Amino acid sequence: MACKPQPSLPTLDLTSKNLKPDSSSWTTKCDDVRIALEEYGCFVAIYDQISSELSSAMVTCLKDLFSLPTETKVQNLSSNKYFGHVAPNTLFPLYESVGIRGVNTPEGTRTFTDLMWPSGNDDFSKTLLSYAKQASELEQLIKRMVFQSYGVLRSCDSHFIDDSYSYTLRGTKYTSPKLNESNIGLQIHTDKTFVTVLEQNQVNGLEVQTKNGEWISFENKPSSFVIIAGDAFMAWSNGRIHSPYHRVVMHAGSKVRYSITIKSYKNGMVQTPEELVDDEHPLQFEDFDHLGYMQFTNIADQDSPHERLAKYHSAVLGKPIKI
Numbered sequence: 001m002a003c004k005p006q007p008s009l010p011t012l013d014l015t016s017k018n019l020k021p022d023s024s025s026w027t028t029k030c031d032d033v034r035i036a037l038e039e040y041g042c043f044v045a046i047y048d049q050i051s052s053e054l055s056s057a058m059v060t061c062l063k064d065l066f067s068l069p070t071e072t073k074v075q076n077l078s079s080n081k082y083f084g085h086v087a088p089n090t091l092f093p094l095y096e097s098v099g100i101r102g103v104n105t106p107e108g109t110r111t112f113t114d115l116m117w118p119s120g121n122d123d124f125s126k127t128l129l130s131y132a133k134q135a136s137e138l139e140q141l142i143k144r145m146v147f148q149s150y151g152v153l154r155s156c157d158s159h160f161i162d163d164s165y166s167y168t169l170r171g172t173k174y175t176s177p178k179l180n181e182s183n184i185g186l187q188i189h190t191d192k193t194f195v196t197v198l199e200q201n202q203v204n205g206l207e208v209q210t211k212n213g214e215w216i217s218f219e220n221k222p223s224s225f226v227i228i229a230g231d232a233f234m235a236w237s238n239g240r241i242h243s244p245y246h247r248v249v250m251h252a253g254s255k256v257r258y259s260i261t262i263k264s265y266k267n268g269m270v271q272t273p274e275e276l277v278d279d280e281h282p283l284q285f286e287d288f289d290h291l292g293y294m295q296f297t298n299i300a301d302q303d304s305p306h307e308r309l310a311k312y313h314s315a316v317l318g319k320p321i322k323i
């Protein structure tokens with residue numbers, strides 16, 4: 001009997017030679033990106049603008065960061081539960097993570113570096129800034145391609161001016177489970193972001209759920225970045241783009257796993273363009289404040305993005321939305 005092939009995430013070649021704006025291949029590529037995000041909420045981008053040297057340097061930086069004493073790491077406080085330091089705990093003993101805000105600006109990287117290394121660590125802040133800048137360019141490319149494919153690039157050009165988005169880098173370290181310990185590195189969730197750009201280094205573990213409930217694991221390859229659409233992108237697109245459930249599963253005996261995510265958040269309101277609303281697609285989500293939505297959400301909730309956004313709207317606007 002033939003074996004059923006393992007499902008895999010779509011892979012799209014976004015290397016510079018394949019991305020000449022205004023060519024017909026550019027239009028096709030933009031459609032491919034949109035379709036992948038509508039079908040899976042996620043795809044693997046092959047991207048050559050972030051060099052493997054920079055990625056390795058970033059992982060070395062994360063190793064240095066995680067080896068600092070806990071008393072130092074916990075100083076990275078945040079009123080927002082998604083942005084600070086998360087230490088391993090009894091519920092998720094394999095997971096340790098650090099969120100760094102404003103990471104694509106020299107002030108953001110310097111403030112964080114000075115907090116962790118009061119006597120300075122130039123290598124760290126330079127690598128962090130250069131990685132974050134390149135990854136935020138990839139994030140903008142993805143939005144540009146999707147907007148182009150929906151025909152709203154011009155009407156939505158305010159998404160591409162400085163300060164229209166904030167970027168957070170979340171570096172995460174996963175240890176392998178001990179005997180009788182759960183192998184869940186990170187629980188099932190959707191991202192509350194607009195877009196997440198994720199790089200997984202050497203040790204696999206990320207799994208993404210398809211719309212029909214199958215789990216797809218992601219095998220790491222050089223120059224590959226996983227693009228994940230978040231709840232805000234889904235809402236912006238009037239429900240066309242999928243915000244997928246995903247998780248990290250670790251395997252006994254595996255090496256320590258490091259992942260780097262760049263997460264984008266719209267500054268101010270997320271608003272569905274009017275071109276994406278018509279009789280067949282009535283408006284699903286009222287405008288909402290992205291950072292307000294982040295504050296409202298609970299990491300451990302098991303709501304779908306639609307349910308969570310409905311609860312947020314009803315809490316903030318006093319009325320539920322149609323779902």
Ligand SMILES: O=C(O)CCC(=O)C(=O)O
Pocket residue numbers: 170172186191198200205206246247248259260261
């Ligand atoms: O570490 C990973 O591969 C996944 C991280 C993730 O999903 C997240 O930070 O939202």
Ligand SMILES: [Fe+2]
Pocket residue numbers: 189190191196246
């Ligand atoms: Fe995630």
